[in-house]
Amino acid sequence: MWYKRLRSQPIVVQAIWTVLVVAFLVALITARWSLAFVSFATFALSLLPVLFQRRFGIRLPVRFFGWIVVFVFATIFLGEAFDFYNRLWWWDVVLHGGSALAFGMIGFLFVFMLFEGDRYAAPAWAIGFVSFCFALSIGTMWEIFEFAMDQIFGLNMQKTGLVDTMWDLIIDTLGAAIGATAGFFYLKGQEFGGLTGMLQEFVHANRRFFRKFRR
Numbered sequence: 001m002w003y004k005r006l007r008s009q010p011i012v013v014q015a016i017w018t019v020l021v022v023a024f025l026v027a028l029i030t031a032r033w034s035l036a037f038v039s040f041a042t043f044a045l046s047l048l049p050v051l052f053q054r055r056f057g058i059r060l061p062v063r064f065f066g067w068i069v070v071f072v073f074a075t076i077f078l079g080e081a082f083d084f085y086n087r088l089w090w091w092d093v094v095l096h097g098g099s100a101l102a103f104g105m106i107g108f109l110f111v112f113m114l115f116e117g118d119r120y121a122a123p124a125w126a127i128g129f130v131s132f133c134f135a136l137s138i139g140t141m142w143e144i145f146e147f148a149m150d151q152i153f154g155l156n157m158q159k160t161g162l163v164d165t166m167w168d169l170i171i172d173t174l175g176a177a178i179g180a181t182a183g184f185f186y187l188k189g190q191e192f193g194g195l196t197g198m199l200q201e202f203v204h205a206n207r208r209f210f211r212k213f214r215r
Helices: 002-007 011-029 033-056 062-081 091-114 124-153 162-187 195-205
Strands: none
Touching: 011 033, 011 062, 033 062, 062 091, 062 195, 091 124, 091 162, 091 195, 124 162, 162 195
16 A cells, blocks of 8 residues: 555656665665665655655645655755755755745645634735744744754854854745745635645645635
8 A cells, every 4th residue: 555655656756766765775885874874864754744644634735745855855865965055055045945935835724724714714914924924933943953053063054154044034034925925815816826726736635624615
């Protein structure tokens, strides 16, 4: 059953899993233990959404799941194992902005789920604002985590310190605003760059959590 579920995933997801497995085996053969660990950790984290769905009974649409796997792959495997953060100056910018946008949409879905899909339970702007705050708080907690790791373990996660942190927060703010705006337009029944379509897919795939939903 597990094999069939994994085989049913998008091609890009299967390709990423194949790359990770091959990299893990090659790393073991060549005794590159750090690469082996990163490959294994990335593969394990990319499987978490599957376990999450089974544990909480939430169905993730194909685009949601594919985006999560690609993000984990880009962040951990490419970012850390192949040092894309230093090789490409825009790598961190794209990932920060993408994660903030995603958390803005997740925040919207969470709040909308609390209202059981009742789009008239609160003003659209209010739900959008809560979604924005949720996403930005996640980004802020991550920056606090980076600061703590640098101070306690002598790492260099903040790179240039205050400047790096402030740019990350600015990007987080923009991404969170876009994600929350997608939720706002969804409640208004309007399209917003394909993002509202992803929200629609999630709601339809999990109708039991949105029992009061009406178009």
